[in-house]
Amino acid sequence: MEQHIKSLEQEIEELKTKKHPFTIDQIIDCEKKMLMYTTLKADMFNIIDATLQRFPLNYVDGWTPGAISRRDQLLMTLMKLKLNSPILDLAERFCTSKATIHNIVTTHIFALHEVFFEGMIDNKMPSLLKCKSSMPASFGDFSCCRLVIDATEVTQDVPGQDMNAQSHTYSSYKNRHTVKSVTGVAPNGAVVYVSKLYPGSTSDVAIVDHSNMLAQLSPGDMILADKGFTIHSLLPSGVHLNIPPFLKDKGQYTPAEVQMCRKIARSRIHIERVNERIKNFEILSHIPQQFRHISTKIFQVCSMLVNFQDPMIAEIAENFAQNQQ
Template sequence: MDLAVRFGPRRCSQRSQLKCKGSLPKSFEEFASARIAMDATEVIQDIPSDMNCQSLSYSSYKSRRTVNAVTCVAPNGALVFSSELYPGSTSNSAIVDHCGVLNQLQAGDLIKAGKGFNIFDKLPSGVSLNIPPFLSNKAHFTKEEAELCYKIGKARIHVESANERIKNYDILNHIPAQYRHLSTKIFQLCCCLINLQAPLLKEIADKYEI
């Protein structure tokens, strides 16, 4: 179940690209082809009674049992996609591959994401991915790499802010076992409600002031 505000079908893609470019905030000026900023967020859950589920739900990154989702925000700050919730051990790359978000993109689109989204081998033809560079065997980034990290981080802060708003809903602080079968619907409803709040970006909000 994707958000009601998810991307439209492919025949609408060109129109959506133009809409994105027509509302680019300053932080995206150097990434004019950006379509989405992508990130992952997690929700804490009760320990499942089933041993296999216990193992699958354990997030080594968070050192606790969680369920995770991938969320995507348009350059103007609108939350445009949420995946279902997946067991905490599921990698970001695996979620992206399974949830179908890449099928909503077309040639010329650019994805902004963090280092945890090394999904170059999964991209549709013509779709680009921009993630911060890795240090590898180097001790420090070059000046150009450091500047790129800063620019990418500045452009990605919107999706991080959206995720923070999502998790401000108390019901997502901890989903008890009796609601586990509804957890994805609960999470995605909270995502939908985010778009009914004031715009994330001041320069976008200013356009709606009376």
């Protein structure tokens, strides 16, 4: 009996010193922790996980990490995107190697991009009829609006010793080196378009032209944008652009122009709030060197994940809650 007790005491001491890997089961029942680590509530995490589980993963480094479940691999990837946790930190949390973390995170970024961005957002802009079916009251003056667009910039390191590349990425607007994307939301606040990343010096008009985003629009559609999008000459036939009026040489706006500016600003605020949510993913504040080659995929995946968060507009959120009941 004494030997058995001694053996059990020794086992207890070993268990006390043994590290236990971080898992989704430790946080799935706590909404605050889920939002902090992943930006998602448990039901949305489960939907993404169940969808990814339907497809086999081809790991980028050529070997399958079998010791970590697919659910925890997804958690690991979302933590990298949301918190930009260092690879070593994730390796310590999940009790594995840095090589395994890199293999898992890179693979899941590719998988999330292929399944949810390419499969749900890319080249699949909702029709005007669908937009009207969920159009909030704030768009009462723009009932033909199909898309609200804006440009957003994220910081990047100075690109090496290449002076030409440095000049292209330097943004005179931000006074630092950046990369830029044009994002678009439907009137209900859902992200429906995200361009690839361009050097920070690229104009908004040039991005719209090169990305060919206007090809998805149809006669009768309207775009809301700010003054930087002087894209009238690029618009397909029958597509309208609504931007705030320019002051030019006038001393002040007319009352009608002031009212128009207010209406456009009230409707455009949603795209600015969406871009703010995108930038809440800390990885976009400094994309690590080992992930720089997939920076566009990372940005587009972060943009896609915004659609799995709570609805941006209170009116849409209330309708969603009623449909869930």
